[in-house]
Each structure stands twice: as C-alpha cells, then as structure tokens.
Amino acid sequence: MAIELLDEHEQGERVREWLRRNGFGLVAGVVLGLGLIGGWQWWQRHQHGARVQAGERYQATLASIQAGDLDAARTQARDLQKGGVYGTLIAFDLAKAEFEAGDHEAAIASLRQVADADPALEPIRRQRLARLLIDAGQAQEAASLLSDADDAVGLETLGDARFALDQRDQARQAYENALRRMDVAAPQRRLVELKLTQAGGKPSQPETI
Structure with missing residues (x-):
C-alpha cells in the first residue's frame, strides 16, 4: 500500500491555511488567558491591600x-x-x-x-449576643437567635433562654442535647448538669467499662 507523503511546501501551505482560518481564535484565546491571569493577580493584590x-x-x-x-x-x-x-x-x-x-x-x-x-466566628457572635439578650430580659429573641444551634455552648445558652422564659421542657431538651455534645471531662459539664437538674431533668450517668 502506497503512502502519500506531503512535501515540505505542501505541509507549509496547509499550516498557513489553517492559521488563516484559526489565527483570530488563537490570538483571542491568548489575549483572554493573559487578561484572566492579569485580572487574578490584580484581585489578589487588591485583597491583600484590603x-x-x-x-x-x-x-x-x-x-x-x-x-x-x-x-x-x-x-x-x-x-x-x-x-x-x-x-x-x-x-x-x-x-x-x-x-x-x-x-x-x-x-x-x-x-x-x-x-x-x-x-x-458567627456562632460565637450569636452566643454572646444571646447571653446579653437574656441578661437584658429579652430571652425570646435570644431563643430565636439560637433556634438552630447544634454545638454544646449554643445549646446550653438556648437552654438558658428557654429556662428564663419558664419553658422547662424545652430547656431540659436543650441542656440534654448540650451534654450529648460535651466531653465527659469538660469543665463546663458539671454546670450544665446543674442547670438540667434545676430545669427538672436528671443527668445521665456516663457509661463505664
């Protein structure tokens, strides 16, 4: 089977023809790429300065x-x-x-x-704000602020807000959930257990092996 080989002149003509058809796209792509790189570098410098x-x-x-x-x-x-x-x-x-x-x-x-x-830092901001609101007699707003809390400190504070509103059942639930998320050796655990007892609950005993 014969294999046709393009001579150097034919190869050069085909390359030049391909560049004529696609040259603008290549140049535009290069320009766009350089623009994106320059824009990213400018944004990085702007962010650093800010x-x-x-x-x-x-x-x-x-x-x-x-x-x-x-x-x-x-x-x-x-x-x-x-x-x-x-x-x-x-x-x-x-x-x-x-x-x-x-x-x-x-x-x-x-x-x-x-x-x-x-x-x-948003969970910390909400917890601190909620504690101030409870202290200011605005426990309902504090409870709303922490309605979706899922960490031990947030749940403890939610329990405090519910207790201040005399919502004992909800307070017990919040304290119990806080204890579930708290290490057995955590210094704060004993205080939360006392709060749970005050709300009418009973702290569960840690399992022993």
Whole structure:
C-alpha cells in the first residue's frame, strides 16, 4: 500500500491555511488567558491591600478601646463592622468593653451591627449576643437567635433562654442535647448538669467499662 507523503511546501501551505482560518481564535484565546491571569493577580493584590488596611484599622480601634475611649472606638469600628474577621473580632472587643463599663444596650448594639460576620466566628457572635439578650430580659429573641444551634455552648445558652422564659421542657431538651455534645471531662459539664437538674431533668450517668 502506497503512502502519500506531503512535501515540505505542501505541509507549509496547509499550516498557513489553517492559521488563516484559526489565527483570530488563537490570538483571542491568548489575549483572554493573559487578561484572566492579569485580572487574578490584580484581585489578589487588591485583597491583600484590603486585609492590610483592615488590620491597621483593627489595631487602631483596639487601641482606643484599651485607652477607654469607647466613643472613638465606636466611630472607628463602623467600617470594620461591615463584615469579615476583623469586623467580627472588633465587635467582640467593643461589646466586652461596653458591658464591663455597664452599658449593656451598647454591647448588644455592637454585636448586632456586624453586617456579615466571619462564618467561623458567627456562632460565637450569636452566643454572646444571646447571653446579653437574656441578661437584658429579652430571652425570646435570644431563643430565636439560637433556634438552630447544634454545638454544646449554643445549646446550653438556648437552654438558658428557654429556662428564663419558664419553658422547662424545652430547656431540659436543650441542656440534654448540650451534654450529648460535651466531653465527659469538660469543665463546663458539671454546670450544665446543674442547670438540667434545676430545669427538672436528671443527668445521665456516663457509661463505664
């Protein structure tokens, strides 16, 4: 069987013809690829710069809190509280300082004003806010805030809210669920067992081998 081989001239002509048909697509693909790489690098630099600026604002706000100038701290915290790690952390710091200063309503407001809390810190923010709400006599709002809690601390706080509302059955259930998620040797376990007993429940004895 004969095999036809293209000579160098025919091969070159076919390559040039293919490039004429597809050259624009190749160039566009290269340009698009370079644009995406450049855009990604710009975005990375922008994100890094934003994190650096947020860190600097956080440190400045924290310095005002530590100096006892809570009015200045509240003003500085406004941009930070739009979201992210630093916004959530400064809300914790500011609320703690306000609570210790006796301004419980301001502490509640600081934790409420976090527009988009960092996902890893959101459960902590809700737990702290719920405890302040219970202390302020707003247990119903605290219970609603923690209605989907599934960790030991959140469930314990939910139990506290239910107990404050005199909802003993729901309080017992929350405390029991908290104990199920808590290590037998956890320091907090004994306190939750006492709360369960106060709500009319009976702590189960840990299994022994």
